[in-house]
Amino acid sequence: MNTTSNKTGKSGSWLLWLSLLLIVAATVAMVAIPVFVIMPFKAQTAAGVEWSYRLRSWSPVATVVATVLFLALCAKLWHGARWLGRLTMPALLAPLLAVTWFARQNHFEWMFNPLPNADYMRAGEATSVADGDMVMAVELNGEAVAYPVRQMAYHHVINDVVGGKPITATY
Amino acid sequence: MWESEVDGKKLTFHLAGINNQNFIMRDDETGTWWQQVSGEAIHGPLKGRKLTPVYNDELTFALWKRENRQGRILKPDERVKQNYEAADWEEQYAKFRVVTPVDPNDKLSPRTLIAGLVVNGRAAAYPLTALEKQRLILDSIGAGAGVTPLFIVLGDDKKSVRAFERTVDGRTLEFFVKAGDAPVQLIDAETATTWDFTGKAVSGPLAGKQLKKIMALKDYWFDWKIYHPNTKVYTLGEKSPQSKT
Numbered sequence: 001m002n003t004t005s006n007k008t009g010k011s012g013s014w015l016l017w018l019s020l021l022l023i024v025a026a027t028v029a030m031v032a033i034p035v036f037v038i039m040p041f042k043a044q045t046a047a048g049v050e051w052s053y054r055l056r057s058w059s060p061v062a063t064v065v066a067t068v069l070f071l072a073l074c075a076k077l078w079h080g081a082r083w084l085g086r087l088t089m090p091a092l093l094a095p096l097l098a099v100t101w102f103a104r105q106n107h108f109e110w111m112f113n114p115l116p117n118a119d120y121m122r123a124g125e126a127t128s129v130a131d132g133d134m135v136m137a138v139e140l141n142g143e144a145v146a147y148p149v150r151q152m153a154y155h156h157v158i159n160d161v162v163g164g165k166p167i168t169a170t171y
Numbered sequence: 172m173w174e175s176e177v178d179g180k181k182l183t184f185h186l187a188g189i190n191n192q193n194f195i196m197r198d199d200e201t202g203t204w205w206q207q208v209s210g211e212a213i214h215g216p217l218k219g220r221k222l223t224p225v226y227n228d229e230l231t232f233a234l235w236k237r238e239n240r241q242g243r244i245l246k247p248d249e250r251v252k253q254n255y256e257a258a259d260w261e262e263q264y265a266k267f268r269v270v271t272p273v274d275p276n277d278k279l280s281p282r283t284l285i286a287g288l289v290v291n292g293r294a295a296a297y298p299l300t301a302l303e304k305q306r307l308i309l310d311s312i313g314a315g316a317g318v319t320p321l322f323i324v325l326g327d328d329k330k331s332v333r334a335f336e337r338t339v340d341g342r343t344l345e346f347f348v349k350a351g352d353a354p355v356q357l358i359d360a361e362t363a364t365t366w367d368f369t370g371k372a373v374s375g376p377l378a379g380k381q382l383k384k385i386m387a388l389k390d391y392w393f394d395w396k397i398y399h400p401n402t403k404v405y406t407l408g409e410k411s412p413q414s415k416t
Contacts, residue, residue: 038188038195049190053204053214056188108186108194113254119246123236126244130258131233134330135244138172138227144242146235150256151245156186156207157196158245159175166175167225168184170196170207 013080020073024092027066030055031099035107056103063100070096115155120145140165147171173210173222191397208390208398229389230331237354238369278404281393286332287402288312288385290319294399296392297323301407302332306348307357308405309337321385322346326368327353332389335370335382 034052038044074089081089123146129135135146141163152158152171159168175182180200187197193208203215210222228235235242247255279285285296290312297308307324320343323334337344337359344359346366356373357366364375370382388395396402 034188038190040189040192044190049188049195049204050214052188057202057215106185106187106197108188112186113248113251114185115245115248119248120243121246123239123242123244126232126236128247129232129244131231132328132330133232133258134229135232135235136172136227137230137235137239137242138225139239140225144235144239146230146232146239146242146244148232148245148247149229150258151247153256154251154254155248156194157184159183165225166181168173168175168182168196168222169227170172170184170194 013077016073016077017085020070020077020089020092023066023070023073024096027063028095028099030062031059031103059099059103063096063103067093067096067100112154112156115158118158118160136169136171138162138167138169140167172225172227174225175222177217177220177222193394193397206398208394224386226384226386228331228333229387230326231328234326234328234331234354234368277392277396278406279392281391283392285390285392285395285404286323286334286387287390287395287399288321288323288334288387289399290321290385291317294395294402295405296395296399296402297405298392298407299332299389301405303329304407307346309345310405312403323387324348324355324357324368327355331368332387333368333370334385334387336385337382339377339380339382 034055037048037052129148134149137146143163145162147169157170182198182200184196184198186194188195196205201216203212203217206213212218212220284299287296293312295312302325307322309322311318311320313319320337322337344361346357346359349356349358355368362376364372364377366372370384372378372380
């Protein structure tokens with residue numbers, strides 16, 4: 001009798017262990033796939049971009065759900081687990097927490113810092129710009145603004161208001 | 172450059188990815204993904220919507236400053252200054268490989284710099300080398316009643332490009348660059364009016380008139396072609412048959 005109940009307990013816990021592994025693998029894949037698909041200097045397909053969008057949109061919530069589920073399973077397994085099992089849990093939790101955090105990051109803005117509070121100077125005072133440097137120039141309702149291309153090629157996006165009109169300069 | 176408002180809602184854009192070497196931006200407000208080059212929403216709640224383009228020029232700083240003494244210019248961010256492109260960045264970029272498929276029958280090589288225009292949905296591309304040789308190119312886009320006569324002209328800095336419609340009060344004009352002048356001055360053959368690089372008639376019978384600007388985008392040919400596959404490509408001296416290859 002004892003042996004039978006032990007057996008069911010064991011196979012049941014194996015299923016839980018498998019679920020733990022699957023949760024971690026699926027969550028890591030969900031966050032990692034768009035990173036690899038929408039990588040610079042690679043050709044992208046329309047489907048690849050579409051799936052990247054979906055995964056990126058789902059992952060902030062999905063990673064939290066996965067982490068909660070993972071912790072609930074761990075709580076269930078903890079009591080019956082041996083030392084190896086108890087070491088495996090944090091080892092699996094680490095990548096899960098890492099991707100849960102990453103899903104909230106915009107890694108493109110790590111490479112190319114945004115300028116949420118951009119500073120400007122008067123045309124005549126701009127000594128940091130060479131005469132031959134290219135600028136993107138806009139004029140709206142009498143206000144003229146220039147964005148040096150060398151800076152734009154790094155920041156890529158500047159949100160601004162020119163002549164009272166909200167605009168986005170992109171390069 | 173785009174208007175940030177869609178349906179009266181102001182959107183804040185961020186760099187969010189890359190699609191065939193052209194970047195994707197995401198707005199904080201709706202989470203929609205937008206393609207930078209076309210301003211089109213490709214995924215998300217606003218999918219299918221297009222941002223309204225804002226006319227802008229690509230000029231040298233010297234030329235812009237000459238035209239806009241009171242203008243304001245973006246200050247470099249000291250924290251990331253070392254990441255800004257080097258002064259010779261254009262030469263460096265020209266060496267980057269192109270990852271999108273290359274058409275062997277293409278007239279232009281992928282990294283050819285062009286000035287691209289779109290008028291009434293029709294696109295035309297002018298290689299910068301042709302503009303450097305001719306200074307001003309008289310052209311037309313479209314045909315029949317939908318034709319738009321235009322010209323594209325290089326500034327005296329040999330880098331700034333502007334394009335204009337060349338119909339004034341229903342009359343189509345032919346423009347020429349006045350030799351040796353800096354700032355560049357233009358003259359039309361029909362009225363001998365003198366025009367400046369902003370498209371304004373400064374002296375002569377049409378003084379005070381303003382030519383309608385057409386946005387000219389400097390781009391690599393391979394990039395432009397992805398988003399404007401039916402572009403008419405201007406080839407230098409295409410009007411003389413013997414120079415055709």
